[in-house]
Amino acid sequence: ELMESGGGLVHPGGSLRLSCTASGFTFKNFAMNWVRQAPGKGLQWVSSISGSGRRTFVADSVQGRFTVSRDNSNNIFFLQMNSLTAEDTAFYYCAKDHEPGNMYWYFDLWGRGTLVSVSS
Amino acid sequence: YELTQQVSVSVALGQTARITCGGSNIGLKNVHWYQQKAGQAPVLVIFRDKNRPTGIPERFSGSNSGNTATLTITRAQVGDEADYYCQLWETNPVFGGGTRLTVL
Numbered sequence: 001e002l003m004e005s006g007g008g009l010v011h012p013g014g015s016l017r018l019s020c021t022a023s024g025f026t027f028k029n030f031a032m033n034w035v036r037q038a039p040g041k042g043l044q045w046v047s048s049i050s051g052s053g054r055r056t057f058v059a060d061s062v063q064g065r066f067t068v069s070r071d072n073s074n075n076i077f078f079l080q081m082n083s084l085t086a087e088d089t090a091f092y093y094c095a096k097d098h099e100p101g102n103m104y105w106y107f108d109l110w111g112r113g114t115l116v117s118v119s120s
Numbered sequence: 121y122e123l124t125q126q127v128s129v130s131v132a133l134g135q136t137a138r139i140t141c142g143g144s145n146i147g148l149k150n151v152h153w154y155q156q157k158a159g160q161a162p163v164l165v166i167f168r169d170k171n172r173p174t175g176i177p178e179r180f181s182g183s184n185s186g187n188t189a190t191l192t193i194t195r196a197q198v199g200d201e202a203d204y205y206c207q208l209w210e211t212n213p214v215f216g217g218g219t220r221l222t223v224l
Contacts, residue, residue: 033213035162043154043162043205045213059212093161098173105209106152108173110161 002094007114010084014118018079020094020111028052028072029100033107034079036090036116046092047079050103062088084118091115123206123216130222131196139219141189141206149208151189153182156218157202165204166191196223 006018020032034046047058047068056068062081070077081088092114095107124142131137141151151169154162164173166182169189179194193200201223206216 035213042218043156043207043215045215048213057212095162098164098167105213106150106164106167106207107154107162108164108167110163112161 002096002109002111004092004094004111004114007092007116009117009119011120012085012118014084015080015082016084016116018081018092018094018114018116020077020079022075022077022096025096025109026100027075031097031103032070032077033095033097034068035093035095035107035110036088037093037113038090041090044090048103048105049077051100055103081116084116086118089116089118121208121210121214123208123214125204125206125216125219127217128220128222130224131193132224133198134195137193137196137200137221137223139191139193139204139221141191141216142187143189143208144187146187146189146208147185149184149210151182151184152207153180153191154205154207155200155202156205162205193221196221198223 003021033048049056049068053070065083067080094111096109097104098108153166155165156162169184170182181192203218205218
């Protein structure tokens with residue numbers, strides 16, 4: 001199971017840190033990902049982190065503003081979001097890679113999502 | 121890399137629905153499909169073109185060749201109504217725009 005937290009209403013230019021708590025699998029063995037969905041729109045990949053945490057990736061649209069990290073000792077990973085704009089308003093889902101080991105870039109377990117609203 | 125999906129597909133109850141995902145030489149890539157029902161998180165229904173995760177009915181199948189990947193749903197049920205997204209990796213994960221399936 002995956003469970004996101006940390007969403008909410010924030011002013012433009014503000015920051016939020018999303019968390020995703022994992023259970024039911026060996027967390028450190030799997031790359032983890034963030035995918036977002038603006039209300040009424042499609043899915044958009046945001047960020048990924050390898051099982052060890054040594055490799056991280058973010059979409060061009062959030063490069064320099066969003067940072068992903070993880071704490072394998074507590075089965076949790078994070079998305080730090082800075083300099084938020086209205087275009088970042090979306091449901092943010094955490095998702096697990098389907099296969100262990102390397103990064104496979106497709107997702108077999110998703111959280112329920114947490115809503116981030118950026119508005120003045 | 122751009123993935124093109126039909127905006128909507130309608131299928132009669134019990135018939136076969138085909139949802140396509142177009143992309144340049146997509147047949148050379150691994151394509152994955154997700155089902156997202158209203159108000160819910162996406163669910164992986166096909167991975168690496170044609171493989172079904174545990175728990176996904178055999179009615180769901182996938183194919184991929186040339187410039188088109190296809191998700192086929194046989195014996196369509198009302199419970200299959202959802203948005204369906206194709207996805208692949210091309211430098212980063214890329215999603216198609218989604219197809220809304222309606223079962224009449």
